[in-house]
Amino acid sequence: xxxxxxxxxxSLPVALNHKQIRAxxxxxxxxxxxxxLDTPGKVADYVDHELSFDVRGTYGGNSSCVEVExxxxxxxxxxxxxxxxxxxxxxxxxxxxxxPGQPQTYHVFMSHLHWDHIMGFPFFTPAYIPGNRIIIYGxxxxxxxxxxxxxxxxxxxxxxxxxxxxxxxxxxxPGVPLQLRDVTVTAKLQLHAGDSYGYRLEQGGKAxxxxxxxxxxxxxxxxxxxxxxxxxxxxxxxFDAMYTLEDSISAKADWGHSSSVVGVELCQLAGVRQxxxxxxxxxxxxxxxxxxxxxxxxxxxxxxxAPLEIVSAYDGMEITL
Numbered sequence: 001x002x003x004x005x006x007x008x009x010x011s012l013p014v015a016l017n018h019k020q021i022r023a024x025x026x027x028x029x030x031x032x033x034x035x036x037l038d039t040p041g042k043v044a045d046y047v048d049h050e051l052s053f054d055v056r057g058t059y060g061g062n063s064s065c066v067e068v069e070x071x072x073x074x075x076x077x078x079x080x081x082x083x084x085x086x087x088x089x090x091x092x093x094x095x096x097x098x099x100p101g102q103p104q105t106y107h108v109f110m111s112h113l114h115w116d117h118i119m120g121f122p123f124f125t126p127a128y129i130p131g132n133r134i135i136i137y138g139x140x141x142x143x144x145x146x147x148x149x150x151x152x153x154x155x156x157x158x159x160x161x162x163x164x165x166x167x168x169x170x171x172x173x174p175g176v177p178l179q180l181r182d183v184t185v186t187a188k189l190q191l192h193a194g195d196s197y198g199y200r201l202e203q204g205g206k207a208x209x210x211x212x213x214x215x216x217x218x219x220x221x222x223x224x225x226x227x228x229x230x231x232x233x234x235x236x237x238x239f240d241a242m243y244t245l246e247d248s249i250s251a252k253a254d255w256g257h258s259s260s261v262v263g264v265e266l267c268q269l270a271g272v273r274q275x276x277x278x279x280x281x282x283x284x285x286x287x288x289x290x291x292x293x294x295x296x297x298x299x300x301x302x303x304x305x306a307p308l309e310i311v312s313a314y315d316g317m318e319i320t321l
Contacts, residue, residue, distance in 0.1 A: 007086020
């Protein structure tokens with residue numbers, strides 16, 4: 001399996017403004033002083049190897065959307081986790097690859113139905129192409145209602161019933177595995193307003209967990225143990241690390257999100273190989289997200305319960321299990 005991040009932000013999409021772009025340019029040019037960057041190759045090498053990621057790139061601004069590539073007997077299963085604004089560039093990539101004349105089936109698993117996680121669906125190009133099949137899975141009874149409501153005329157010009165693709169909704173039950181060829185998908189209830197659900201995907205001895213919009217109460221031992229079991233021996237856990245630990249247990253307690261520190265603790269106890277920090281706070285700029293990543297890595301080294309690779313999600317990131 002391969003995970004591809006199309007949207008890593010939480011709550012709402014954000015974009016770099018002119019001041020942030022200027023700050024990156026100034027930092028990059030100051031670092032170039034005296035380096036004799038007089039050829040394109042030298043410039044590229046400086047950008048790629050001397051500048052930190054938060055200067056040369058960006059963690060992006062699209063809201064939650066992760067693609068999972070899974071192949072079985074030469075057949076590519078399109079699996080999508082959440083339909084935030086990141087699904088729009090995902091759709092563009094699919095259309096560029098397959099064109100309108102090769103119908104595809106898309107399996108979409110919804111963590112929950114808050115707007116930042118469904119807002120991309122009206123711009124998901126495959127929904128407008130006859131022959132495509134879109135199957136939306138979730139544990140909420142209001143699953144279909146949420147998608148229909150945001151396309152009512154008062155909110156969007158194309159009503160849901162006018163979408164040419166075949167769109168289906170499948171109700172899942174937490175803890176009951178669902179099989180997509182040789183990919184097993186299991187949902188788990190999480191603490192969030194209106195409930196959210198994490199997903200564990202397993203194929204060929206590999207496992208990944210997508211757990212966003214999930215709050216973890218430090219004094220709830222049974223819940224703690226249940227998540228350790230859910231994460232157990234996963235190759236990758238994509239984890240809601242929206243807040244600092246201090247905020248998650250004080251000013252923003254009961255807001256339905258977690259911290260990178262809690263993610264490290266759960267993953268170390270579960271023997272996870274790689275932790276991906278996800279659902280970034282929209283007010284954080286690239287430099288702040290990079291500091292969170294560095295601090296999280298230092299914390300993991302100090303606790304040293306088990307070796308754990310830690311990365312921070314950005315739009316366009318690919319992680320092969």
